[in-house]
Amino acid sequence: MNDSRPDLPYRIHALELGPMENFIYVVEDIASRRAAVVDPAWEPEEILALALGKGLTITDLLLTHSHHDHINGIEQVLESAPSARLHLLKPEAEFWGRALARPELHHGGDTLQLGETEIRFLHTPGHTPGSACFHLPAGDDLITGDTLFVFGCGRCDLAGGDPEQMFHTLKDLRTGLPRHTCIHPGHNYSVKPTSTLDEQAEGNPFLHFHDIGDFVHYRMHEHDRVRNSPYGPVRRKNAG
Numbered sequence: 001m002n003d004s005r006p007d008l009p010y011r012i013h014a015l016e017l018g019p020m021e022n023f024i025y026v027v028e029d030i031a032s033r034r035a036a037v038v039d040p041a042w043e044p045e046e047i048l049a050l051a052l053g054k055g056l057t058i059t060d061l062l063l064t065h066s067h068h069d070h071i072n073g074i075e076q077v078l079e080s081a082p083s084a085r086l087h088l089l090k091p092e093a094e095f096w097g098r099a100l101a102r103p104e105l106h107h108g109g110d111t112l113q114l115g116e117t118e119i120r121f122l123h124t125p126g127h128t129p130g131s132a133c134f135h136l137p138a139g140d141d142l143i144t145g146d147t148l149f150v151f152g153c154g155r156c157d158l159a160g161g162d163p164e165q166m167f168h169t170l171k172d173l174r175t176g177l178p179r180h181t182c183i184h185p186g187h188n189y190s191v192k193p194t195s196t197l198d199e200q201a202e203g204n205p206f207l208h209f210h211d212i213g214d215f216v217h218y219r220m221h222e223h224d225r226v227r228n229s230p231y232g233p234v235r236r237k238n239a240g
């Protein structure tokens, strides 16, 4: 939540919904009263109530990826937001293979203008082939879906997962965005709901690897044996 930053054109509201600790985000453009819902799922009535309570019109739905726990409220939200458009990356739509109402397919680097708020689509494959993160450059917020969790990262052993792609994706995020960037993950799996890339570079074990083979082994064979949520920081092995 960034209500304490009055200079920004937007606010991010987080709802924790459903049995899998999903975070659903409502991005509010303050001037236009438009809202974008990221990953509408589980209890659409809660999402709609939040928008209604703040006087917002939902104009856009954004999907980080197509897994059931991130999309199972799409229809109900669209019913109540008949002019809203559904945004996802083209490779995710191809992976998903489902007929969608009012889709707008994007490529990494595309931007969406939500009133005065710019939202940039980043293609971040690894958890699924067309996973996306959404970057709000005005405040350097990053909505990360199941790509990057606070002190964790998404599984790569499900259909379409690829740990080698995840290695490169995480490296690109860590090196390509400002270190003060605030991440907003798709699940509440950690000891706290948000974090900075700087803090993740220090304490997220998935950002500690230099060797791709070591990363793949840890993601696929080791991590789930040695760690349980809520995830806390892990010290770098060679950090002393």
Ligand SMILES: [Fe+2]
Residues within 6 Å of the ligand: 065, 067, 127, 146, 154
């Ligand atoms: Fe997922």
